[in-house]
Amino acid sequence: MALPHAAPVAAPRAIDGARLRADFPAFERPTRSGRPLAFLDSAASSLKPRSVIDTLADAYGHHYANVHRGIYELSEDATARYEGGRRRLTRFIGAGSWREVVFVRNATEAINLVAFSWGRSNLRPGDLLLSTQMEHHANLVPWQQLASETGATLEYVAITDDGRLDLDDLRARLARGPKLLAVGHVSNALGTINPVAEIASLAHAAGALVLLDAAQSVPHLPVDVAALGVDFAALSGHKMLGPSGIGALWARRELLDAMPPFLTGGSMISRVTLQGTEFNETPWKFEAGTPAIAEAAGLGAAVDYLTGLGMDAVRAHERELFAAAWDALGGIDGLRRLGPSDPDVHGGVISFDLEGIHPHDLATLLDAEGIAVRAGHHCAQPLMMRYDLAAATRASFYVYNDHDDVERLVAGIRAAQRRFNGH
Ligand code: PLP
Numbered sequence: 001m002a003l004p005h006a007a008p009v010a011a012p013r014a015i016d017g018a019r020l021r022a023d024f025p026a027f028e029r030p031t032r033s034g035r036p037l038a039f040l041d042s043a044a045s046s047l048k049p050r051s052v053i054d055t056l057a058d059a060y061g062h063h064y065a066n067v068h069r070g071i072y073e074l075s076e077d078a079t080a081r082y083e084g085g086r087r088r089l090t091r092f093i094g095a096g097s098w099r100e101v102v103f104v105r106n107a108t109e110a111i112n113l114v115a116f117s118w119g120r121s122n123l124r125p126g127d128l129l130l131s132t133q134m135e136h137h138a139n140l141v142p143w144q145q146l147a148s149e150t151g152a153t154l155e156y157v158a159i160t161d162d163g164r165l166d167l168d169d170l171r172a173r174l175a176r177g178p179k180l181l182a183v184g185h186v187s188n189a190l191g192t193i194n195p196v197a198e199i200a201s202l203a204h205a206a207g208a209l210v211l212l213d214a215a216q217s218v219p220h221l222p223v224d225v226a227a228l229g230v231d232f233a234a235l236s237g238h239k240m241l242g243p244s245g246i247g248a249l250w251a252r253r254e255l256l257d258a259m260p261p262f263l264t265g266g267s268m269i270s271r272v273t274l275q276g277t278e279f280n281e282t283p284w285k286f287e288a289g290t291p292a293i294a295e296a297a298g299l300g301a302a303v304d305y306l307t308g309l310g311m312d313a314v315r316a317h318e319r320e321l322f323a324a325a326w327d328a329l330g331g332i333d334g335l336r337r338l339g340p341s342d343p344d345v346h347g348g349v350i351s352f353d354l355e356g357i358h359p360h361d362l363a364t365l366l367d368a369e370g371i372a373v374r375a376g377h378h379c380a381q382p383l384m385m386r387y388d389l390a391a392a393t394r395a396s397f398y399v400y401n402d403h404d405d406v407e408r409l410v411a412g413i414r415a416a417q418r419r420f421n422g423h
Contacts, residue, residue, distance in 0.1 A: 015309060015317040017402030023049040023305075024400055035370030038405040043188050043216060043349050043396035044374055045238045048302075055301035056243055059294035067293055068267065068284070078293055085296035086283070088303040093214075093233065094224030095250050102249045102256070102283040103291055107215035108138040110234035110249035111182070113286060114211055115142035117259040118232075119180075125151030128178040130208070132157040132165060133386055134187045137379040139213040139234075143182055152179075159386060163190040163339040170199065174206035181208050185217035189378040189394065190339035191322070191349035193221070200229040209255075215239055215247075220318055220347055220398070222311040225250050237295065241399075242302035246295035249286070256282040263288035314399055318348030321397040321406060325350050328410045334421075335413070338387060348397035351378065354413065357420050359393040365416040371408055 021027045026047045031037050039047060065075040067082045083098070090098040104110045123129070123146065131143050133156045147154040155178075158169040165183070174181070181203045186193050200210045211232040217223050218233075219240035225233050232251045238244040251259075261268055261279055268288040271278040279285045306314065323343045329335055334355030340346050354362055359375035366373055374394040377384045384390060395409055 013310060013313055015313050015399055017317070017321075017400050018404070020309075021400045023051070025050060025053065027400070031370040033368055033370040038369075038371040038408045039400065040371060040373045040395040040397065040405060040409060042219075042398035042401075043239070043394065045244065046219065046241050046398055047400065048243070049241055049305050051305055052241055052243065052298050052301045056294050056298040059297040063297070064294060066290055081297040081300070082291065082293050083296075085298070085300035085303075088300040089248055092303045092307065093218060093235070093250060094226045096226055097253060099282050100250055100253050100256065102251070102286040103296060104247050104249055104286075105245055105292070106236040106238070106247040107213060107234040108236075108247075110232075110247055111138055111211065111213065112142045113249055113262045114232050114234075114251070115146045117262045117286075118209075118255065119146040120150065121260055123150040123152045123179060127152040128173075128176055129154045130157060130170075130173055130178045130181045130183075131155075132183055133159045134163070134165065134190060134192065134383050135182070135184050135380065136188050136213065136215070137381070138215070139182050139184055139211075140382065156382070157181075157183075159383075162341070163187070163192050164345065165192075165194055165199070167195075167198075167202075171202060174202055174208060177206060178203075178208045180211060182211040182213070184213040184215075185223070186220065186347040186349070187339070187380075187383075188216050188349065189351055189380040189383050189392070191346045191351070192339050193217070193345045193347050195345075196228045196230065204229065216347065216349070219306075221315040231255060237299040237302065240299075240302055241305055242299040243292070243295040246292040246299050253282065256286070259286075261285050261288065265289055267291070309399060317399060318397050319343050321401055321403070322346055322348050322350065324403055325395065325397075325406045325409065328406060329413075332410070332413055332417070334417070338392060349394060350396075351392040351394040353387075353389055353392050354417070357416055359391045361420070362393050362413065362416050365419065366409070366412045369408065369412045369415070371405075371412050373409070 024047045063077045065078045067079040086098050090101050158166040203210045209231040212230040214233045214235045218235045236247040265288045268280050268285050270280045336353045338351040363375035376391050
């Protein structure tokens with residue numbers, strides 16, 4: 001009898017950046033340069049596909065009313081779309097329940113929510129909090145504030161010269177029993193992909209909770225919060241093809257249930273008397289006031305778009321562009337690349353310093369060629385200081401980029417060098 005064949009595992013369908021650009025109206029806009037737009041700043045905020053824009057317009061045009069409270073068709077329709085966005089996001093990030101997904105404005109607000117609600121009720125003077133030297137300010141400043149208000153101590157896990165978390169330093173600091181470790185999944189400035197599952201298991205063994213800043217990972221690689229074993233995760237819709245003004249905090253249900261609310265007022269209550277208030281259940285307990293209704297539907301459309309591409313394919317595409325750009329940039333005299341060289345631990349972000357040309361000048365010259373990059377401290381000033389830099393230039397890739405963008409970036413940098421240094 002013939003043995004049954006195992007079904008072949010389907011390889012992720014390769015992404016064709018040039019073809020996908022047709023889905024993004026931003027590429028139809030003429031640039032000052034007269035050249036097609038090479039958009040290399042998705043780490044700051046991504047462009048939006050037509051399906052997201054159409055969903056937003058449709059939500060505002062045909063399905064808009066306030067959510068949850070209206071006992072009429074239009075409100076029920078808007079509520080279903082708002083909650084539908086939550087359910088899509090729940091599946092997308094591997095959360096066990098939609099009740100664990102709280103809509104907020106952005107990753108910054110998600111982290112502030114945890115610092116305020118969890119932090120102020122769980123930290124005592126002398127408690128230890130850990131963050132790292134590679135964090136975005138959004139995952140630093142709320143902890144500094146929390147430490148100064150509660151008397152807790154905040155320490156930072158060191159990073160290596162090639163931009164990885166120093167796991168020996170992490171172990172040493174965990175041995176002192178911190179209450180929480182706040183760590184980024186993918187560094188917005190270095191591109192480093194941190195080994196989160198390993199970090200979370202070390203932290204839990206030491207009794208610490210783990211907050212994951214997933215702002216740069218959820219848009220770019222498969223993320224399963226349950227498999228990673230973290231306790232909180234923060235993300236922004238606008239970096240993952242979705243609208244601005246909406247993001248999410250994911251947290252384990254028992255943590256959310258035990259946390260006091262962040263903002264108070266309408267929607268987050270179940271009963272109010274003049275003497276006091278009973279709060280609503282999670283996640284609504286954390287969603288005071290009228291939320292970003294159409295934006296939740298738009299975020300759901302962004303999730304659908306990314307799911308259609310497949311997050312394995314998104315990651316493979318960015319890995320390929322990163323590897324090509326890393327090699328090509330390495331051939332430019334006086335250019336210092338930041339972050340790890342290994343494409344397995346480097347996302348689609350490359351920051352670099354170019355001898356003799358300030359990042360702002362470089363960005364201006366590239367813009368004249370239709371190439372949009374980021375120049376500055378990338379909201380990670382302590383990280384820049386670690387590498388003795390005030391600023392760097394950053395190119396970040398997404399689904400609508402391709403090798404042509406890499407070639408234009410490299411040619412643009414060489415042209416800038418000729419102009420500045422006569423190279
Ligand atoms: N964390 C990281 C790693 C980021 O890159 C960013 C934004 O660039 C944020 C947090 C903050 O995101 P938002 O400004 O959407 O709150």
